[in-house]
Amino acid sequence: MMFIRVYKQAITRMCVSPFMADEYKHRYGVLSHVLYPSRAANSTEYSSIPHHIGEPKKKLVYAFGGSINTTGHVQALKDLVNALQQSGGQLNIYGPLSEVDAKKLGLFQPNVKLCGLLSSNEFIHELRANVDILFLPMSFASCDRENMSFCFPSKLTDYTVAGVPLLIYGPEYSSAVRWTKDNAGVAEVVDDEGVEALMRSVDRLSDAKYREELGDAALRVGNRYFGHSEVEGQFFNHILGSNSY
Numbered sequence: 244m245m246f247i248r249v250y251k252q253a254i255t256r257m258c259v260s261p262f263m264a265d266e267y268k269h270r271y272g273v274l275s276h277v278l279y280p281s282r283a284a285n286s287t288e289y290s291s292i293p294h295h296i297g298e299p300k301k302k303l304v305y306a307f308g309g310s311i312n313t314t315g316h317v318q319a320l321k322d323l324v325n326a327l328q329q330s331g332g333q334l335n336i337y338g339p340l341s342e343v344d345a346k347k348l349g350l351f352q353p354n355v356k357l358c359g360l361l362s363s364n365e366f367i368h369e370l371r372a373n374v375d376i377l378f379l380p381m382s383f384a385s386c387d388r389e390n391m392s393f394c395f396p397s398k399l400t401d402y403t404v405a406g407v408p409l410l411i412y413g414p415e416y417s418s419a420v421r422w423t424k425d426n427a428g429v430a431e432v433v434d435d436e437g438v439e440a441l442m443r444s445v446d447r448l449s450d451a452k453y454r455e456e457l458g459d460a461a462l463r464v465g466n467r468y469f470g471h472s473e474v475e476g477q478f479f480n481h482i483l484g485s486n487s488y
Contacts, residue, residue, distance in 0.1 A: 247271060255481055262418050263393035276481045280397040281474035282404060283363060288466060292406035292458035293371040297451050301331065305410070306358075306374040308337040308366055309398050315382025317348050319412055323378055324352050326441035330449070335374065337361055363401055370405040376448055377402045381413025381420065383436045391417040403465020408457035410444060429460045 250256060250267070256275035258264040264275045282288075305327065311317055324334055336350070337358045345351040361369060370377065379402060381391050395418050402409060409430035413420050423430045433444050448454060467473065 257478075257481060260393060260395035260418050260422070262421060263395070266393045276477075278477055278481065279468050279474060280395065280400050282400045282469050282471045284471050285364075286401075286404060286471060287364065287367065288404060288470065289371070289406050289462065292455065292462060296375065296407065296458045297455040299451050300375065303330070303332045303375040303448065304335060304373060305332055305376045305378050306335040306337060306370060306407075307378045307380070308370075308401065310338055311340060311348070313382050313384065313387055315384035315387045316380050317350070318384075319380030319382065320378075321349055322436075322438050322441055323380070323410075323412065324350065324355055325438045326445050327354055328352075329442055330445050332445065334378070337366055337369070367401055367405050370402075370407050374405075374407055375454065377405070377407050377409050379409060379411045379413075379419055379430075381411070381417035383414050388414075388416070393418055395419070395422070399465065400469040403461045403469060406458050406462035408448065408454045409461050410448065412441060426460075426464050428456065429464045431457060 251271055251273050256267075256273065257278040258267060258275045259278065259280060261277050264277050268274055305323065307320060311320065320334070320336075327334060333354050333356060335356045335358050336345075337360070339360050340350070340357060342351060342357060345355070345357060358369075379396060379398065381396070391413065399419070410433070411419050411423050411430045412433045414436070415421075415434040420432055420434050423432050431444050431448055433440050
């Protein structure tokens with residue numbers, strides 16, 4: 244394959260996660276640098292979490308942003324919807340999902356709000372103003388295992404800039420779960436599939452102090468990993484550095 248030939252001959256190689264770098268080293272026998280996805284150059288960075296995150300609430304608003312690409316992601320969203328029905332919570336879906344498609348997928352439910360597609364900056368502002376917890380699902384489906392294992396979810400760049408606590412739901416081998424466990428305290432993690440496991444985390448997230456701790460950790464760690472100037476600096480160091488692979 245052309246990709247393999249070019250990849251092995253390249254002076255500098257970059258992968259979007261350490262898990263991809265490890266897999267490609269195993270496949271192709273060459274090393275690569277890790278370069279996480281970057282926020283936009285004009286992305287606003289915040290120094291503190293939204294004030295409402297620490298407020299006691301009976302009804303918490305969860306949010307998912309992006310396209311829904313696989314049946315595994317559909318099932319993960321349905322699992323959360325079912326878990327929230329027990330607690331009275333709501334799921335906001337930001338993205339191109341229409342009412343017609345939501346009905347086909349089983350996501351047109353009383354506790355689901357379809358919020359449409361927003362620009363990155365509008366999305367972040369909306370999260371800080373109206374959302375209590377951000378949901379990041381990774382597919383449990385066996386057919387998605389390879390993709391979940393080493394491709395990194397770029398939505399973490401926007402999710403973490405908002406300073407809103409994260410709930411990550413996916414198998415233990417998925418890149419988002421592994422990244423979160425490498426950065427203890429940055430998110431509430433559910434790596435057992437099923438509504439009951441999610442319900443336990445939903446219950447933990449009812450604690451306002453815990454939400455504050457998660458939001459603060461997501462903000463700090465996200466700025467370190469995904470801030471535009473940080474990633475840009477790493478990119479040029481890899482390109483120009485004498486230790487390029």
